[in-house]
Amino acid sequence: MILVEGVSKSFGSLRALDNVSFEVRNGEVVGFVGLNGAGKTTTIRIAVGVLPPDSGDVLIDGYSVRRDKRRASERVGWLPEIPMFEKDFRALDYFAYVAGFYGFSRSEALELGRELMTRFGLGDAMRRKLGEYSLGMRKRFALALSMVNDPPNFIFDEVLNGLDPQGIAFFRQLATEFRREGKAVLFSSHILSEVEGVADRVVFIHRGRIVANMSIDEIRSRVGRDQRALEEFFFKLVGVER
Amino acid sequence: MRTGPVLYDLRRSVLRISTLVLLALAILAGVGMTYLFSVAFLQGGVALEDVNFMGALAARGGRAYLIGVSFDSEGRPIEGLRVELLLGGRVVAEASSNREGLVVSELGVEELLKAVATVPGVPAPAQPAALPVPTLRLVKGSVNLTVGGTPERWELPGPSGVVSYKRVSAYVLDLGIRPKVYQQSRGGPSLIYVDSTVLKMGGGRVSAVVFGFSLDGEGPRAIEDPICYNATRTAVSVQLLFMAGGVPVEAYGPLSVPANGTMVYYGSLGGFWSKLDLRIPEELARGAGARLLVVGVNASSRGYEYYSGSLFTWASRALRTVALSATGSINIVLQVFVIAAIYLSNQLMAKPRSSGELEFVLSGPVTRADLFINRYVAQLMAFAVMAATFVLALQVSSSAWLSFSLDAGSATYVFAAAFLTMVAFLSLSYSIASSLRPGLYMAAAVAAYVVFMLFWDTLMYALGFSLGLRSYQEISEFASRSVYFNPRIAGAFFVEQLQSSILGTRGTLDPLYATLSIVAWVAVPPILAYLRFRRIPLYSL
Numbered sequence: 001m002i003l004v005e006g007v008s009k010s011f012g013s014l015r016a017l018d019n020v021s022f023e024v025r026n027g028e029v030v031g032f033v034g035l036n037g038a039g040k041t042t043t044i045r046i047a048v049g050v051l052p053p054d055s056g057d058v059l060i061d062g063y064s065v066r067r068d069k070r071r072a073s074e075r076v077g078w079l080p081e082i083p084m085f086e087k088d089f090r091a092l093d094y095f096a097y098v099a100g101f102y103g104f105s106r107s108e109a110l111e112l113g114r115e116l117m118t119r120f121g122l123g124d125a126m127r128r129k130l131g132e133y134s135l136g137m138r139k140r141f142a143l144a145l146s147m148v149n150d151p152p153n154f155i156f157d158e159v160l161n162g163l164d165p166q167g168i169a170f171f172r173q174l175a176t177e178f179r180r181e182g183k184a185v186l187f188s189s190h191i192l193s194e195v196e197g198v199a200d201r202v203v204f205i206h207r208g209r210i211v212a213n214m215s216i217d218e219i220r221s222r223v224g225r226d227q228r229a230l231e232e233f234f235f236k237l238v239g240v241e242r
Numbered sequence: 243m244r245t246g247p248v249l250y251d252l253r254r255s256v257l258r259i260s261t262l263v264l265l266a267l268a269i270l271a272g273v274g275m276t277y278l279f280s281v282a283f284l285q286g287g288v289a290l291e292d293v294n295f296m297g298a299l300a301a302r303g304g305r306a307y308l309i310g311v312s313f314d315s316e317g318r319p320i321e322g323l324r325v326e327l328l329l330g331g332r333v334v335a336e337a338s339s340n341r342e343g344l345v346v347s348e349l350g351v352e353e354l355l356k357a358v359a360t361v362p363g364v365p366a367p368a369q370p371a372a373l374p375v376p377t378l379r380l381v382k383g384s385v386n387l388t389v390g391g392t393p394e395r396w397e398l399p400g401p402s403g404v405v406s407y408k409r410v411s412a413y414v415l416d417l418g419i420r421p422k423v424y425q426q427s428r429g430g431p432s433l434i435y436v437d438s439t440v441l442k443m444g445g446g447r448v449s450a451v452v453f454g455f456s457l458d459g460e461g462p463r464a465i466e467d468p469i470c471y472n473a474t475r476t477a478v479s480v481q482l483l484f485m486a487g488g489v490p491v492e493a494y495g496p497l498s499v500p501a502n503g504t505m506v507y508y509g510s511l512g513g514f515w516s517k518l519d520l521r522i523p524e525e526l527a528r529g530a531g532a533r534l535l536v537v538g539v540n541a542s543s544r545g546y547e548y549y550s551g552s553l554f555t556w557a558s559r560a561l562r563t564v565a566l567s568a569t570g571s572i573n574i575v576l577q578v579f580v581i582a583a584i585y586l587s588n589q590l591m592a593k594p595r596s597s598g599e600l601e602f603v604l605s606g607p608v609t610r611a612d613l614f615i616n617r618y619v620a621q622l623m624a625f626a627v628m629a630a631t632f633v634l635a636l637q638v639s640s641s642a643w644l645s646f647s648l649d650a651g652s653a654t655y656v657f658a659a660a661f662l663t664m665v666a667f668l669s670l671s672y673s674i675a676s677s678l679r680p681g682l683y684m685a686a687a688v689a690a691y692v693v694f695m696l697f698w699d700t701l702m703y704a705l706g707f708s709l710g711l712r713s714y715q716e717i718s719e720f721a722s723r724s725v726y727f728n729p730r731i732a733g734a735f736f737v738e739q740l741q742s743s744i745l746g747t748r749g750t751l752d753p754l755y756a757t758l759s760i761v762a763w764v765a766v767p768p769i770l771a772y773l774r775f776r777r778i779p780l781y782s783l
Contacts, residue, residue, distance in 0.1 A: 011779075048605040051779060070607040078605045084598040088589075101606045142602065 007056035024184040031195030032188035034205035048078040077146030081158035083138045087131030116144040153184045192234040206238040272635025308335040308347040319343025326379040583668040584687040592675035592683040629661035655740040662732030666763040673771030726759040
């Protein structure tokens with residue numbers, strides 16, 4: 001379970017997050033929707049422990065990312081919109097490097113790396129340098145890395161951006177699989193219709209504040225299944241003229 | 243801290259082509275040092291010990307004596323040094339030094355003179371041919387040093403009608419700054435012999451050893467009248483021409499004479515360029531009939547004035563070469579290895595941090611402290627590998643080539659100098675790298691390199707001058723002390739320790755201050771940098 005509790009964050013004079021709170025329960029996919037710059041990625045960066053909040057906390061299965069970062073991070077996988085890796089590493093070596101932080105020996109890590117990279121379609125690119133990877137490959141590689149210890153919680157950050165239809169289908173299917181496995185999944189997007197097919201619930205964020213948190217059934221009961229109506233609902237919610 | 247990722251970062255630090263090139267340079271530097279050692283050894287007469295001997299062979303009233311004093315590079319007497327006088331390869335006199343370092347041995351003068359007289363080709367006594375070159379052999383512990391000499395001049399018929407006066411220049415002083423210290427007097431009730439040498443040590447201290455005795459029919463004895471000395475100094479700056487100074491002359495002062503016959507003056511004469519001038523009272527230098535055969539051998543493994551930075555010491559040519567080779571090579575290696583610190587900090591911190599490449603790693607079970615320390619430790623280990631490679635190359639090549647290797651203490655000093663200087667620079671560059679973008683980081687790191695590694699001394703001399711210091715000594719002391727404020731302090735301190743271990747000199751750097759400075763340079767920048775690193779975003783906003 002992912003519990004975001006009263007998180008605030010400022011960058012200089014810019015208030016990026018203001019007392020953001022919501023939760024993602026086990027076996028649930030929660031859409032995290034907002035316009036560009038609304039605060040989705042900042043919230044997620046704080047949730048995965050790469051950015052310290054000014055106040056508030058995020059609990060991953062009860063472990064604080066501020067006070068018990070190692071245990072919290074062990075329990076959450078992260079797929080960023082644009083994964084950045086050190087380009088001079090070869091992919092399999094980088095996998096073993098990251099797996100080392102999870103306590104895997106080099107031989108264990110290499111074996112696991114081969115297995116996961118093959119599973120996610122990178123079997124032929126294991127020896128290539130990460131600088132040679134395309135965006136889609138980097139996302140698949142990030143997925144493989146996030147699955148090192150098969151964490152019970154997962155966060156997708158704008159993961160469908162820049163992907164072809166096949167890639168989009170792959171990640172949507174993956175989120176559904178994770179829900180079936182009982183994982184808590186947070187799936188962020190700036191397009192409501194992208195999460196509509198996979199999410200059980202949607203948290204709306206605008207200008208650093210949570211403006212709505214409702215189930216997908218509730219949304220459908222209000223606007224039906226029409227894609228255009230969904231977007232209209234979203235814009236009305238955040239008070240933006242289309 | 244997990245060791246696996248550290249080892250990966252270590253591999254990435256070391257197994258870069260650029261780092262491998264540096265490792266190759268470290269090997270070359272080690273082998274190069276060995277080559278310089280070999281050049282030093284080929285000159286012969288090398289003993290890595292701190293032994294000096296100054297003495298005379300004096301004859302009077304049909305009795306001849308080998309008289310001298312043994313002392314270390316700081317003028318302290320050496321007990322138990324066996325001194326052998328060889329003529330024609332045969333030991334004709336030998337004695338061991340007592341607690342005061344005094345060596346007195348009576349030898350058969352007739353036999354000596356006969357030996358001299360039977361040298362083939364000896365011309366008429368009025369103008370005798372060269373004596374067989376007397377040599378001295380000094381033996382103590384690992385020292386087994388034979389020093390020969392070149393006859394310098396002849397004078398006077400001896401009591402048996404054969405020449406008995408000769409001076410041998412076995413000095414290996416060749417900087418031409420040895421003062422005119424040798425004086426002798428013949429005649430009167432006693433033969434008076436006085437010789438001295440100047441020991442120049444670190445920290446601007448200059449000391450002298452003066453040795454003298456009188457000789458009459460009863461044998462050698464202490465000089466009871468005061469011998470006067472005069473210390474002169476010149477202040478000529480080799481660093482800054484506009485600092486040339488005057489040549490003050492101090493008044494002659496009395497030199498105390500201890501009862502054992504040696505007069506050891508030990509104390510500051512005022513500066514690096516001091517000279518010691520001795521004056522024997524006229525009343526002691528009168529009369530006739532004295533005979534003096536002065537061997538005048540300064541059979542020393544330290545018979546050399548040596549200058550490195552602000553450090554003068556007393557060492558043999560070979561030792562000087564060894565010391566210069568060691569310190570010179572270390573300094574060259576440091577200049578190159580410090581560049582490696584700048585480069586690796588960019589690769590492992592500045593670049594990945596500013597491009598967001600550390601974020602994904604940090605999303606795992608890793609704290610910022612882990613990440614910061616991991617990469618620091620990996621580079622630290624990389625530098626340990628480089629420094630060890632350097633020392634290993636030196637030891638292996640010198641063992642194979644010269645059947646010689648630095649003792650464990652000296653090797654440790656070499657390693658510590660190389661390693662800790664790199665670590666201090668790593669701390670500085672890594673700290674800058676953790677908070678600046680690569681471009682700014684490189685500019686700042688290169689600026690630090692230029693200031694601390696290349697132009698520090700010049701800057702400090704200029705600063706000293708601008709602060710109103712005018713004499714060379716004041717400014718050089720100021721510049722010398724300023725190294726505490728330079729991350730190069732570890733190199734400076736341990737190189738000085740190495741020199742001290744080879745040359746037997748005292749260092750100019752205070753061990754306590756040096757240690758505090760090293761700890762500060764190694765620890766403070768990363769701590770301050772981490773306090774900032776733990777809050778900053780690891781991506782470009």
